[in-house]
Amino acid sequence: MTRLDPSSLLPLPQAQFHVLVALTEGERHGYAIMQAVESSSDGNVRMGPATLYGTLKRLVDRGLAEELVGRPVADDDQRRRYYRLTGLGQQVCAAEAERLARLVRITRSNLRPGMA
Amino acid sequence: MAARHPVYRSLVRLYPKAFRGHYGDDLVAHFADLVNDRGASAAWARTGVDLIVTVPRYRLEHFMTEQHSATTLNVAITLLAAGGVLSVLMGVYPGVLLLVAALVLAVAERSTIARAIRTPDSNRRRRRLGIAAVLALIFLASIGSYAQDLNDDHISGASLLVHNAIGVPAMVGAIIFLIVGLCTPKGSDNRPVAPVVS
Numbered sequence: 001m002t003r004l005d006p007s008s009l010l011p012l013p014q015a016q017f018h019v020l021v022a023l024t025e026g027e028r029h030g031y032a033i034m035q036a037v038e039s040s041s042d043g044n045v046r047m048g049p050a051t052l053y054g055t056l057k058r059l060v061d062r063g064l065a066e067e068l069v070g071r072p073v074a075d076d077d078q079r080r081r082y083y084r085l086t087g088l089g090q091q092v093c094a095a096e097a098e099r100l101a102r103l104v105r106i107t108r109s110n111l112r113p114g115m116a
Numbered sequence: 117m118a119a120r121h122p123v124y125r126s127l128v129r130l131y132p133k134a135f136r137g138h139y140g141d142d143l144v145a146h147f148a149d150l151v152n153d154r155g156a157s158a159a160w161a162r163t164g165v166d167l168i169v170t171v172p173r174y175r176l177e178h179f180m181t182e183q184h185s186a187t188t189l190n191v192a193i194t195l196l197a198a199g200g201v202l203s204v205l206m207g208v209y210p211g212v213l214l215l216v217a218a219l220v221l222a223v224a225e226r227s228t229i230a231r232a233i234r235t236p237d238s239n240r241r242r243r244r245l246g247i248a249a250v251l252a253l254i255f256l257a258s259i260g261s262y263a264q265d266l267n268d269d270h271i272s273g274a275s276l277l278v279h280n281a282i283g284v285p286a287m288v289g290a291i292i293f294l295i296v297g298l299c300t301p302k303g304s305d306n307r308p309v310a311p312v313v314s
Contacts (some may be wrong), residue, residue, distance in 0.1 A: 049133065050170040053139040053143060057135070
């Protein structure tokens with residue numbers, strides 16, 4: 001049996017990482033993902049509809065996210081398509097977060113003497 | 117809800133069929149949600165930029181899929197061969213080189229090389245286009261020097277040798293690498309994933 005190495009998919013494009021982070025909170029439909037991305041980036045990342053669905057398509061194609069067959073909320077709009085992270089998506093998201101955290105640590109460490 | 121936004125719905129038709137077939141209704145519903153939440157002008161401001169950026173991008177990506185690359189390769193081979201035959205018929209014998217390029221590509225297309233050409237890989241695509249650019253520069257330098265000699269009415273043996281031995285092969289190589297590079301789909305969606313045996 002073979003499985004994919006999450007680190008081989010890094011670094012993730014910014015839009016893909018933002019969407020994955022939005023999906024770490026649970027299943028969401030497209031519009032809710034866009035709102036979550038705006039919220040998590042303090043409004044700095046604003047995705048248009050096609051950018052968002054193009055990003056979702058890439059994530060689904062790469063096996064990082066998947067469409068839900070059913071609806072997690074019974075009375076929600078039946079036309080909405082919901083998405084969630086796959087196991088690989090969770091691993092890749094965690095690996096990307098760790099990669100960025102390492103960069104932040106290095107940056108802080110390098111800049112500290114000059115900032116003091 | 118979506119029926120209230122016929123303009124945006126018609127603009128969605130600009131996307132490739134496969135994309136709009138799968139996401140067309142979601143795009144319109146998303147736009148309708150934006151209009152409801154933030155007003156029409158804010159929705160259009162965001163969606164207008166989105167359309168300008170994503171329509172050409174998704175069209176190009178769709179064009180560079182494996183299937184389209186095969187079509188591009190076949191068209192290129194046909195054009196090169198036709199150009200070569202026409203040149204020879206008109207007495208421009210260096211046109212034989214176009215036939216050689218067509219033959220090389222045709223052989224490549226029917227062999228395992230074709231799979232390598234069509235495998236989505238952004239790095240290889242960049243490398244192949246880069247090689248084409250370098251070869252084109254070598255050819256231009258060679259032709260420039262040759263033209264200078266022609267202008268001076270004195271073509272030295274060395275200049276002729278450089279032109280025929282380096283410049284002309286560089287031109288053929290540039291054409292081949294340009295076509296092969298353009299036929300290599302970008303690999304952003306299908307980046308090779310190293311398997312880990314467990």
